[in-house]
Amino acid sequence: MSVRLRDRTAAGAASAPAAPQPKKETTMKHIHAAALCGALFLAVGCAQQAPLNSAALSPGNLASGMPYYLPKSFLRVTFERAKLLDATIVVENRPDLSRAFVARAGYSAFSNDLYTIETTADGLLASVKVDTDEQSDEIVKAATSRVTAILSGEDAEISLRDASTDAFSIMINPFASEYRGSGKSLGNGMTLSTSYDASVLEGPTTPCPAAAAVCVPLLVPVTITIKDDKAKFEHIATVAHPRHVMGIRIDRRPCVRSIATLTFKAGMISKFDVEKPSEVAACLSIPLDVISAIIAAPVNALSGRSARLRAQKGVLEQQKALLEAQQALIDAQIAAAQSN
Numbered sequence: 001m002s003v004r005l006r007d008r009t010a011a012g013a014a015s016a017p018a019a020p021q022p023k024k025e026t027t028m029k030h031i032h033a034a035a036l037c038g039a040l041f042l043a044v045g046c047a048q049q050a051p052l053n054s055a056a057l058s059p060g061n062l063a064s065g066m067p068y069y070l071p072k073s074f075l076r077v078t079f080e081r082a083k084l085l086d087a088t089i090v091v092e093n094r095p096d097l098s099r100a101f102v103a104r105a106g107y108s109a110f111s112n113d114l115y116t117i118e119t120t121a122d123g124l125l126a127s128v129k130v131d132t133d134e135q136s137d138e139i140v141k142a143a144t145s146r147v148t149a150i151l152s153g154e155d156a157e158i159s160l161r162d163a164s165t166d167a168f169s170i171m172i173n174p175f176a177s178e179y180r181g182s183g184k185s186l187g188n189g190m191t192l193s194t195s196y197d198a199s200v201l202e203g204p205t206t207p208c209p210a211a212a213a214v215c216v217p218l219l220v221p222v223t224i225t226i227k228d229d230k231a232k233f234e235h236i237a238t239v240a241h242p243r244h245v246m247g248i249r250i251d252r253r254p255c256v257r258s259i260a261t262l263t264f265k266a267g268m269i270s271k272f273d274v275e276k277p278s279e280v281a282a283c284l285s286i287p288l289d290v291i292s293a294i295i296a297a298p299v300n301a302l303s304g305r306s307a308r309l310r311a312q313k314g315v316l317e318q319q320k321a322l323l324e325a326q327q328a329l330i331d332a333q334i335a336a337a338q339s340n
Contacts, residue, residue, distance in 0.1 A: 069123045070217050071267030072096035073239030075174050075224060080167045081190060084231040089224055091237050092171070093266040095123045099245070101215050124267030128214050174222045175242050183225065190228045196220060214248045214262055216269045217241050219326055238323070240268065246326075 071093035079087030100123075118126040168186065174194045178184045183193025197220070217240035226233045248262060248269070263271045 066117045066119065067100060067102050067123065068117075068119050068125050069095035069097065069267070070099040070101070070215065070245065071124055071240045072099075072242070073174065073237075075172050075222075075237060075239070077170045077172060077192065077224065077226070078168065079226060079233070081188065081228065084226060084228065084233050087226055087233045087235070089235045089237055091239055093124070093240065093268065095267070096240075120267075125214070125216075125262075125264045127264065128262040174224070174237070174239055186226075188228070190226065193225045194222055195225070196222045215245050216248060216264075217267075218244045218246050219268065219323060221323070 072095070074092045074094060076090040076092055077087065078089075116127070116129040118128075120126050170192070172179060172192070172194075174196075176194075179192060179194040181193065183191040185191055219238050220241050221236050221238050224235045224237060261271075262269060
């Protein structure tokens with residue numbers, strides 16, 4: 001869903017006869033103030049603008065932008081002790097209520113800028129499109145939409161266990177301290193642990209750039225290990241970084257035609273297309289089939305050890321492609337910034 005407001009810039013109004021304000025076409029929904037505490041508010045658009053502060057965003061005053069959340073990754077771990085090597089792990093992304101942002105349209109006179117920002121029902125980004133031309137002095141801004149289904153207790157572990165077969169279905173936060181090191185005991189000699197590069201949780205949180213950016217999480221690999229005295233199962237999942245954020249710049253210089261389209265799956269960017277003169281970051285893509293395989297598919301739920309190993313190799317290759325595409329996008333943005 002996207003909502004549009006039309007208005008004239010001050011510069012445009014100065015060069016044209018006074019006219020009645022165009023009718024606003026908007027749908028407003030209140031958002032519980034607690035959901036936005038500590039949020040960062042970031043500019044999105046074709047001009048450098050200061051970010052909003054928390055006082056500027058309040059229920060009933062949301063026309064200046066669309067709220068959205070970054071995804072927080074959880075792992076659904078399902079297995080039976082007698083069939084430990086057949087365990088399945090699926091990444092599930094939920095809105096991270098501690099990382100709320102506002103997509104805000106920046107604009108300049110003598111340009112007709114169309115911003116279309118769509119979110120899912122629970123506030124994750126679905127798509128962002130910026131379509132500009134160099135003629136008109138009107139602006140079109142994406143206004144607020146819905147942020148619904150506010151989740152509570154999202155860090156709580158959900159555990160279902162059949163005691164007769166030692167069958168488990170557990171939802172875990174891969175970065176929770178209880179799973180690091182030797183891991184957490186599941187009873188009967190079984191443990192579940194996670195490991196990742198120590199630098200993931202070191203240092204300050206990296207904020208999203210405050211000008212002309214759509215904010216997306218960096219992605220990192222996490223190894224999940226389940227073992228008992230007879231067997232050991234390992235799986236590598238690619239999940240949203242809990243601390244660091246990357247800003248996808250979609251701004252433009254005045255009087256330059258440009259179109260930028262970002263698409264997302266489960267709140268994680270899958271494609272970034274730009275039509276813009278001398279734009280080095282044009283048409284960088286993380287294929288949807290790679291994203292889908294990493295986020296949703298329990299690809300190692302296969303019978304036979306050799307089949308599982310082949311499947312795991314495929315997952316590692318897909319994750320490598322995903323992380324390489326992410327790095328290419330970062331490098332391209334750095335190159336674009338240096339060339340401007």
